[in-house]
Amino acid sequence: MTSSIKSIAIVGVTGTIGTYLTHALLAKNHLTITAISRQDSKAEFPPNIQVVRVNYDDHGSITEALKGHDALIITTSIFAPKDTSAKLIKAAAAAGVPWILPNEFGMYNTDEVANETIGTSKKEDRELIESLGVSSWIGISCGFWYEHSLSNGELYGIDINERKATFFDHGTQRLNTSTWPQVGRAVAALLSLPVDTSGEQGAPTTLSTYRNRMVYVSSFTVNQKDMFESVKRVTGTTDSDWNITSEPAKQRYENARERLRNGDRVAFGRVLYTRYFYEDAGLFEKTHGLDTENLGLPKEDLDQSTKKAVSLVENGYWAKYGQ
Numbered sequence: 481m482t483s484s485i486k487s488i489a490i491v492g493v494t495g496t497i498g499t500y501l502t503h504a505l506l507a508k509n510h511l512t513i514t515a516i517s518r519q520d521s522k523a524e525f526p527p528n529i530q531v532v533r534v535n536y537d538d539h540g541s542i543t544e545a546l547k548g549h550d551a552l553i554i555t556t557s558i559f560a561p562k563d564t565s566a567k568l569i570k571a572a573a574a575a576g577v578p579w580i581l582p583n584e585f586g587m588y589n590t591d592e593v594a595n596e597t598i599g600t601s602k603k604e605d606r607e608l609i610e611s612l613g614v615s616s617w618i619g620i621s622c623g624f625w626y627e628h629s630l631s632n633g634e635l636y637g638i639d640i641n642e643r644k645a646t647f648f649d650h651g652t653q654r655l656n657t658s659t660w661p662q663v664g665r666a667v668a669a670l671l672s673l674p675v676d677t678s679g680e681q682g683a684p685t686t687l688s689t690y691r692n693r694m695v696y697v698s699s700f701t702v703n704q705k706d707m708f709e710s711v712k713r714v715t716g717t718t719d720s721d722w723n724i725t726s727e728p729a730k731q732r733y734e735n736a737r738e739r740l741r742n743g744d745r746v747a748f749g750r751v752l753y754t755r756y757f758y759e760d761a762g763l764f765e766k767t768h769g770l771d772t773e774n775l776g777l778p779k780e781d782l783d784q785s786t787k788k789a790v791s792l793v794e795n796g797y798w799a800k801y802g803q
Contacts, residue, residue, distance in 0.1 A: 483675045485550045485579070485687070487512045489532075491568060492555030494523040497585055497625070497663060501553060502526065504664030508672050516545055516568075536564065542571035551579040551671060552615075565605050573612040579671075579687070580609055584619040585663060587756055588694060589764040597752045610692060618687075619694040620666060621764060622658035624753065626699060629657065630707060630789035632798055634746075635753045638708055640715070640793045643722045648729035648757045651704035655762025656770075658699040659785050662777060666697040669775040685774050695771045696764050699780045704757075710786040729758040 488505060492498040493515040505511050506528060513529040518536060525531050532545040546552060552572045556564050565583055572580055582605045588594060591603060602619075609617045624635070633639025637646040658666075676688045700706075712718060736750035756762030792798075 484673075485511065485671045485675065487514070487549045488551045488553060488671065489514045489516050489546055489549040489577070490553045490555065491516045492557065493517075493525060493529070495555055495557060496628070497660060498555040500660040500664035501555065501667050502529065502664075504661070504668035505671065508668050511671070514545075514549065516542070536561075536567055539567070539571055539574070542567060543574040546572050546575035546577050549575070549577050551581065552577050553581045553667070554583040555585060556583050562601070565601075566608060569605060569608050569615070570612065573609075573614040577615055580615045580617045581667065582606060582609065582617055582619060584694075585622060586625075587623050587752075587762060587764075588619065588621040589756075589761055589767055593755060593761045597755050606692075616691045618670065618690045618692075620663065620670075621694045621696050621768075622663045622666065623656035623698055623762060623764070624658075624756070625663070626657045626659045626785050627788045627792055628660070628797075629753070630711070630786065631792040632749070634749045636707055637704055638711055640711060640790055643717070645704075645708050645722050645724045647704050647708075647724070647726040648732060648754060649726065651708070651726065653729070653757045653760070653762075654701055654703045654706075655756055656696075656698035656701055656764055658697060659780060659788070662697065662699045662780060665777055666695065666772075666775055669777065670695060690771075694768070695775075696768045697772050697775065697777060698765060698770055699785065700782055701763070701765060702782070706782070707786070710782050711790070714783055714786045714790055729754055733758075 488511055490498060490502060490513060493502050502513060505513055515525050515529055515531045517523060517531055517533050519533045534545045535541040554565055554568055569580060584602060606617050609615050629635040630638060633644060637648060673685060673687045676686050733751065733754040736747045736754060739747035740751055760766055
């Protein structure tokens with residue numbers, strides 16, 4: 481018997497990735513979306529979704545809000561209290577929510593590299609979901625967000641505003657990266673799959689296919705030089721307009737780790753990104769393959785996405801992060 485997801489609760493609707501997810505899910509026209517928000521939040525929500533305000537210190541409050549939903553998507557900010565995900569996961573289990581998309585939506589290839597960068601928290605969330613024995617999880621590994629990352633010179637090494645490019649090693653290490661819209665489309669396509677077709681002959685890919693595993697999606701498989709060439713095309717510049725240098729990736733990574741250990745929080749971006757620019761660490765399509773085709777995701781235009789990154793720079797996107 482075929483069933484499908486109908487009602488989805490989302491934490492973090494008004495965040496950047498939450499906005500793209502919500503837009504893509506609503507475009508499917510068959511899903512009911514509920515935003516889970518703090519009681520004291522002043523955020524404004526789209527008019528075509530439901531909003532339930534909860535007390536994150538009250539397990540019962542969150543549980544009641546999640547009752548009746550088929551899936552919970554968690555997209556909390558990096559500034560959210562560390563126990564927020566655990567509270568949501570426990571409440572989802574108490575409410576009987578069958579599917580959880582935990583707060584992944586980024587770069588995942590191996591636990592080893594994840595532990596060297598972000599730590600074990602995301603793995604612990606997945607293990608918690610399984611241990612409670614009620615919900616199943618699906619993680620979205622989409623690589624770093626392309627527009628977001630390219631618009632900050634610290635991350636992909638291309639400073640659009642200052643016209644500086646720093647290649648890690650030779651700038652030829654490829655990695656997977658995804659645009660915000662592609663991540664939204666991936667989640668919408670995933671949650672529109674039939675949950676289970678019970679072994680029907682010739683049955684399509686189902687949601688259950690991805691039970692307790694990562695979904696790997698990507699907009700582009702590129703290296704720094706590919707991105708730099710795109711930036712030059714979009715900005716109408718040539719090499720002579722840029723200050724171009726290189727730096728050993730491992731040295732950059734170790735230096736950033738030392739800065740981070742000494743309390744320089746800004747160095748975290750360098751630690752996170754640089755580690756995925758060597759040993760194929762960010763090339764998860766090589767290790768796991770991609771689910772992009774199974775989800776029917778479109779092929780995107782690199783230069784159009786680069787234009788978005790340039791626009792973010794011009795509009796001071798990173799100013800809100802104090803950088």
